[in-house]
Amino acid sequence: MARYFIRRALSVIPTLFIVITLSFFLIRLAPGGPFARERDVPEAILQNLLKRYHMDEPLFKQYLRYMGDILRWDFGPSYRYRDLTVNEIIDHGLPVSMSLGVISLALAVVGGIAVGIISALNQNKWQDYVAVSVAVIGISVPLFVMGPVLQLVFGMRLKILPIGQWVSTHGLKAIILPAVTLAFPYFAYIARLSRASILEVLRSDYIRTARAKGLKESAVVWKHVLKGALLPVVTYLGPAFSGIVVGSIVIESVFLVPGIGRPFVQSALNRDYTLIMAEVVVYSLILIIANLVVDIIYGLLDPRISYK
Amino acid sequence: MRKILFALFALLAVAGLSAQEFTMVNGAEPTSLDPHAVEGVPEHRIYTALFEGLTINDPRTNRALPAVAESWSFSKDYKTCTFKLRRGTTWSDGVEITADTVVQSWLRKMDPKNAFQYADLPAMYIAGAQEYLDGKAGPESVKIRAVDKYTFEVQLVGPIPFFADMVSHYAFAIVPLHAIEKYGTDWVKPDKMVSNGPFVLSEWKPQEKIVVVKNNKYWDAKNVVLKKITFIANDDINVGYNLYKSGAADWTEAVPLELMDEAKLRKDFHVAPQYGTYYYIFNVTRKPLDDARVRKALAMSINKNDIVNKVTRGGQIAANGFVPPSTGYTPAKGYGYDPATARKLLAEAGYPDGKGFPTLSILYNTSSSHKSIAEFIQAQWKENLGISVNLLNQEWGTYLDTRSQSHNFDIARAGWIGDYLDPSTFLDMFVTGGTQNDGLYSNKTYDELLQKSRETSGNERYQLLMEAEKVLIDQDMAILPLYYYVTQNLIDTDKWDGWYPNPLNVHPWKFIRPKK
Amino acid sequence: MSDEVILQVKDLKTYFTVDEGIVKAVDGVSFDLHRGETLGIVGESGSGKSVTNLSIINLISTPPGKIVGGEVLFHGKDLLKMSQNEIREIRGNKISMIFQDPMTSLNPFLRISTQMIETIMLHQKIDKKAAKEKAIEMLKLAGIPAPEKRIDQYPHQFSGGMRQRVMIAMALSCNPEILIADEPTSALDVTIQAQILELMRELTRKLGTAVILITHSLGVVAGMCDTICVMYAGRIVERGRTEQIFESPRHPYTQGLIHSVPRLDQETKDRLYSIPGQPPNVIDLPDCCPFYPRCEKAMDICRKKYPPVTSFEHNQSASCWLYAKETQNV
Ligand SMILES: Nc1ncnc2c1ncn2[C@@H]1O[C@H](COP(=O)(O)OP(=O)(O)OP(=O)(O)O)[C@@H](O)[C@H]1O
Ligand code: SF4
Numbered sequence A: 001m002a003r004y005f006i007r008r009a010l011s012v013i014p015t016l017f018i019v020i021t022l023s024f025f026l027i028r029l030a031p032g033g034p035f036a037r038e039r040d041v042p043e044a045i046l047q048n049l050l051k052r053y054h055m056d057e058p059l060f061k062q063y064l065r066y067m068g069d070i071l072r073w074d075f076g077p078s079y080r081y082r083d084l085t086v087n088e089i090i091d092h093g094l095p096v097s098m099s100l101g102v103i104s105l106a107l108a109v110v111g112g113i114a115v116g117i118i119s120a121l122n123q124n125k126w127q128d129y130v131a132v133s134v135a136v137i138g139i140s141v142p143l144f145v146m147g148p149v150l151q152l153v154f155g156m157r158l159k160i161l162p163i164g165q166w167v168s169t170h171g172l173k174a175i176i177l178p179a180v181t182l183a184f185p186y187f188a189y190i191a192r193l194s195r196a197s198i199l200e201v202l203r204s205d206y207i208r209t210a211r212a213k214g215l216k217e218s219a220v221v222w223k224h225v226l227k228g229a230l231l232p233v234v235t236y237l238g239p240a241f242s243g244i245v246v247g248s249i250v251i252e253s254v255f256l257v258p259g260i261g262r263p264f265v266q267s268a269l270n271r272d273y274t275l276i277m278a279e280v281v282v283y284s285l286i287l288i289i290a291n292l293v294v295d296i297i298y299g300l301l302d303p304r305i306s307y308k
Numbered sequence B: 001m002r003k004i005l006f007a008l009f010a011l012l013a014v015a016g017l018s019a020q021e022f023t024m025v026n027g028a029e030p031t032s033l034d035p036h037a038v039e040g041v042p043e044h045r046i047y048t049a050l051f052e053g054l055t056i057n058d059p060r061t062n063r064a065l066p067a068v069a070e071s072w073s074f075s076k077d078y079k080t081c082t083f084k085l086r087r088g089t090t091w092s093d094g095v096e097i098t099a100d101t102v103v104q105s106w107l108r109k110m111d112p113k114n115a116f117q118y119a120d121l122p123a124m125y126i127a128g129a130q131e132y133l134d135g136k137a138g139p140e141s142v143k144i145r146a147v148d149k150y151t152f153e154v155q156l157v158g159p160i161p162f163f164a165d166m167v168s169h170y171a172f173a174i175v176p177l178h179a180i181e182k183y184g185t186d187w188v189k190p191d192k193m194v195s196n197g198p199f200v201l202s203e204w205k206p207q208e209k210i211v212v213v214k215n216n217k218y219w220d221a222k223n224v225v226l227k228k229i230t231f232i233a234n235d236d237i238n239v240g241y242n243l244y245k246s247g248a249a250d251w252t253e254a255v256p257l258e259l260m261d262e263a264k265l266r267k268d269f270h271v272a273p274q275y276g277t278y279y280y281i282f283n284v285t286r287k288p289l290d291d292a293r294v295r296k297a298l299a300m301s302i303n304k305n306d307i308v309n310k311v312t313r314g315g316q317i318a319a320n321g322f323v324p325p326s327t328g329y330t331p332a333k334g335y336g337y338d339p340a341t342a343r344k345l346l347a348e349a350g351y352p353d354g355k356g357f358p359t360l361s362i363l364y365n366t367s368s369s370h371k372s373i374a375e376f377i378q379a380q381w382k383e384n385l386g387i388s389v390n391l392l393n394q395e396w397g398t399y400l401d402t403r404s405q406s407h408n409f410d411i412a413r414a415g416w417i418g419d420y421l422d423p424s425t426f427l428d429m430f431v432t433g434g435t436q437n438d439g440l441y442s443n444k445t446y447d448e449l450l451q452k453s454r455e456t457s458g459n460e461r462y463q464l465l466m467e468a469e470k471v472l473i474d475q476d477m478a479i480l481p482l483y484y485y486v487t488q489n490l491i492d493t494d495k496w497d498g499w500y501p502n503p504l505n506v507h508p509w510k511f512i513r514p515k516k
Numbered sequence C: 001m002s003d004e005v006i007l008q009v010k011d012l013k014t015y016f017t018v019d020e021g022i023v024k025a026v027d028g029v030s031f032d033l034h035r036g037e038t039l040g041i042v043g044e045s046g047s048g049k050s051v052t053n054l055s056i057i058n059l060i061s062t063p064p065g066k067i068v069g070g071e072v073l074f075h076g077k078d079l080l081k082m083s084q085n086e087i088r089e090i091r092g093n094k095i096s097m098i099f100q101d102p103m104t105s106l107n108p109f110l111r112i113s114t115q116m117i118e119t120i121m122l123h124q125k126i127d128k129k130a131a132k133e134k135a136i137e138m139l140k141l142a143g144i145p146a147p148e149k150r151i152d153q154y155p156h157q158f159s160g161g162m163r164q165r166v167m168i169a170m171a172l173s174c175n176p177e178i179l180i181a182d183e184p185t186s187a188l189d190v191t192i193q194a195q196i197l198e199l200m201r202e203l204t205r206k207l208g209t210a211v212i213l214i215t216h217s218l219g220v221v222a223g224m225c226d227t228i229c230v231m232y233a234g235r236i237v238e239r240g241r242t243e244q245i246f247e248s249p250r251h252p253y254t255q256g257l258i259h260s261v262p263r264l265d266q267e268t269k270d271r272l273y274s275i276p277g278q279p280p281n282v283i284d285l286p287d288c289c290p291f292y293p294r295c296e297k298a299m300d301i302c303r304k305k306y307p308p309v310t311s312f313e314h315n316q317s318a319s320c321w322l323y324a325k326e327t328q329n330v
């Protein structure tokens, strides 16, 4: 098992290499460049800018230089944010985005499973109907609608939660709205998924066996139902986490969260090559690691899977 | 009783304190806090809190007010400007600002190795500076000097009577070279930054906020009332508007287009003419846009009043001329809404009832308001001229490339806001080969008029510029002005004093204070 | 076989509510089970065998099912009137079950040890270590080689036959008085079927466990059971001692079943006989003999009224108009 994971971890390297190489050349294919302005930069200044960022060198040389830097985890200077290195931008934003992402995922998973269990065990009772309706809303309402609605209700009408900004301004309260908004569709989907799979497992033969053995209903659910019923949820964790990571780019703007999502959007719009590259690398790493973790959890839960 | 009094007193103290703190929704995360690297509005607002140049803008008229310079004078021919520096003005670390600081600061801005955007602005006006910027001469060629410790002299390329107004612009910033030398690019970080404005940097949380607090070393500190200003970084105008409405911010600029009607009803929504124009560029090298009659027909078939009243709805002013009006300057008359004449002109150009007119496209960068405007114009041209156009939207980087590098467009949306209050900031753009002349317009008379304007001053100069605009608009209709921008600000002026709507939308922080 | 009746099922009725109407899956089933007896319940698919047995330990899930009538007396106490706590004391302890498909009846996510130990600890109030020893002992009895090692494995590491052995070991681990085996071999290879049946017989004899063996096939019951109940459409249509049923089947359905058992002592010239037609749909069944559409001897009365029970010698009985006094009088 350990060997399997070391191998998986090592296989990340060629993947990353390809991602980095492709991105490096692709983003330079997009029209425009980091120094394009509505008010054109005078030629003399432009030449100096190009020199400053080694953009006057042949592309392949730039590529080699970049690969060298990245091996030392040095992403270089940002073209847009002159005062900060790309590493500084990532170092500031990544912990914020990661905590938002992880908290949202935890909310979605814990909340989704809890609601899934409640509604499965109360199938066709009011608890179930409420849960199913909430799930339908969660799945069908997009983030950029849900966010402002929650802001309006909790920030402007009830005035109990901040509309935006982060922990340094409002304390932990600041996390609630963005995390809930971000988690909501995945919470809803997980609730639906776990409800369905719990119901399916409840009908399975081995649950009948467990009951025929005289186990209490609670023991049946906790010991016999959940492990099997949660496997589809675990499988969904990979896509859910990617979705949350992508969604957080929207949510960060809506709630003024100082993560890496907002600089990502800005860097793409402004052709901030170094920053785009770093964001691509960081997001790829997050997704790759997330999938690896999901694999591990899956392997731990399902004894039928063996890693060689 | 004493307890109650004490509590009341404490309450008052707290209320008083919080009223001395100000929060604003500042727009996108600043790209730099280095005054010489500033190029956008959010950065500019932070700059005006932290730094002062030789002059600052009057909060009502935007004309020059004394700052680091306590007075200035021009030579008779307006080609030399001499600034008298205030004695004893220091940086927040106590180091004195002298004429030499100003010289070294301006040279830093124009040093070609530093490659600062906007370095061409001072270089355009200071004698010998262009050569330095182009790398053709050393810094000694730049005609600025410290006459003595407190006297700073600039020789200009021509008579420039508005030069004192201009040096309030961040392109003429004065920077703490001693700190820059010590810390390198890190000098702008909170624990290292040294500044000379009414405030000093206290906190910088990237993508979140910048906090500045009162600078006790500021020369006019006794007249600064605010103790703290928080600039919230924000790139979603809806949340900015909500922050303001909920009371979490005291000032915001942007109002979402969908909420414009709601905002307009508010007492604290201030709309005022801005020194800027929204216009369409014709690519005059393309048929049939190379024909002035066609360009005029296109201009005359748009009801611009409908655009501002029904589409943008934020108090903008329909524009037939290009340069916004200002004291002593009357813009070109241009052409109003006149579909009948438009049809006639189009027929004369060989397209009666729009027959045979090729399908052109309107290029704009992705945004709902640019889209709405383009759709409106598309419909007007269809209705009034019987011609069809396509809409082409591109995201910012691609749009800029299409518009200014490849020039691969028919008609493109554009907008320009003057850097300082002078018509030349608009008209300079369209000289042959000008960096912002994206429609590739070229007219000898126009070029000559502008050249001449640089060698004259006062009323005579304004006449030449007005003449030039007539050529650009009335004669050639090289670009199609649509409306003059307005400044839109949400700030409660019943609560805050010292904030006034003004054409450059520049609001020096030292004047802003709670109303008594 | 002792004459002590340990389980008495009286007029048991279990209905399911489905969209199309009410499924009378079990509709008035009665039988007695004696200490140490092996009782076979035979019938076609859908005749209500499984529902009968799940009803006995009150494991019908409501909705859609509901036990609408009858009694299940275990040592004289009605299991159907017991509280959840009381009946759980019986399940897996006094009455345990083995199901048809050993591949799906064990929890694939838990080790065999976990699944066995939890039952033993639950009912025998012994510590984990003792429970594990007991489990290993049971596995050994059930013929699992190297049980000390195998016990820590997961179900997927066992073959089908091995799993059914595990199920048997688990079911018998608390020394129940009754083992209900619901088609324990029909999912297995023919060769393994015999081994499993043999194991069951041997172990239950040894432990003195009474068995209710549910099966499609008369062949299986022939060798195993003392008594046989034949079910058709939710009711028992014939019952009797095994020899009697095979010797002189009374009900035309039983006769058909016996006819369709492949016999080694007869040369089969023709194709194997099978009862023509389909088992009836038990939704909204009218009052009639449900077998009449397939019965060669059907009479008019058969489609008008359900036949009463007629008793024969040796405690054999059948529900068929052929033997009812009323018809003979006509
Ligand atoms: N959960 C349920 N919902 C609806 N109907 C059911 C349910 N369980 C059983 N039934 C119905 O009850 C009837 C008897 O089913 P049962 O499972 O007892 O048959 P069986 O004799 O065990 O058949 P098999 O040999 O196929 O196991 C069938 O018609 C079946 O459709
Ligand atoms: S009652 Fe009638 S139909 Fe039913 S089995 Fe007997 S003879 Fe056949």
Ligand SMILES: [Mg+2]
Binding pocket: C049, C050, C051, C182
């Ligand atoms: Mg069955």
